[in-house]
Amino acid sequence: MERNGGKGREEEQDGMSVHSPCKAPPSSASSLPKEQSQVELELRLLEALEIYPPVKLKGIHRHFVLYGLMEFLRRSFDRHFSADEVLQLLERFYNLEMLKPDDEETDILNHEEDFSLPQSFFVKEEP
Template sequence: MEAAGEEERDGLSVHSPGQALPSSASSLPKEQSQVELELRLLEALEIYPVVKLQGIHRHFVLYGLMEFLRRSFDRHFSPDEVLQLLDRFYNLETLKPDNEEGELLNQEDDFSLPQSFFGKEDS
C-alpha cells in the first residue's frame, strides 16, 4: 500500500502525462540570465538613480543605464527594453514629465541689462 501512496498524489499518478517533470535544463539558463539582468540593472541604479528619470536629465540617465547594461552583457539594449525592466521595480507612470516643465523650458523671455549696468564712465 505504501508504494501506491507514493505513486498517487491528489488522484494523479506520478507518471501521469498531466504532470510534466520540471525540465531544469531548459528553463534554468533563461531564468538565470533574467536574474543576472535584473541584478545588473539594480547595480546601474546606484549610479543612475531612477528619480532623475523625471527631471531634465532623464535622457542622459536612460542613456547611462543603456550603456551600463551594454557593457555588462556585450549587447545593445534599446530604451524601451530598459524602461520595461525598470517598470518591473518602479511605477514609471509617476515619472512622466509634467507639461508645466516642458512649458517652462520652452518659454522665452526678452532679456536686457538694467540701465544701472551702463553707468557713466570716467574718462
C-alpha cells in the same frame, strides 16, 4: 481576524510596488539559462540604479539617466540596449507612469524669453 494584516501596505508608494519584483518577465516560460540571464540582467540594472537614481527619471535629467543606464548595461553585457528595453526592465521595479512630467513642468521647460545685454554694457567709460 484579518490574515494579511492590512492591504494598505501592499499599495504602490513613491513609484515602487511591493509586487513588481515578483512579476514574471514576458519570457518567463523559457528554460533555466534564460531565467538565469534575466536575473543577471536585473541585478546589473539594480547596480546601475546606485549610480543613476530612478528619481532623476522624472526631471530634466531623464534622458541623461536613461542613457547612463543603457551604457552601463551595454558595458556589462557587451551588447546594445535600447531605451525601450531599459524602460521595460525598470517597469518591473517602478511605476514609470508616476515619473512622467507634469504639463506645468513641460510649460516651464518650454518657456522662452528674449535676452539682451543691458545698455550699460555698451557704454564705454572714458579713463
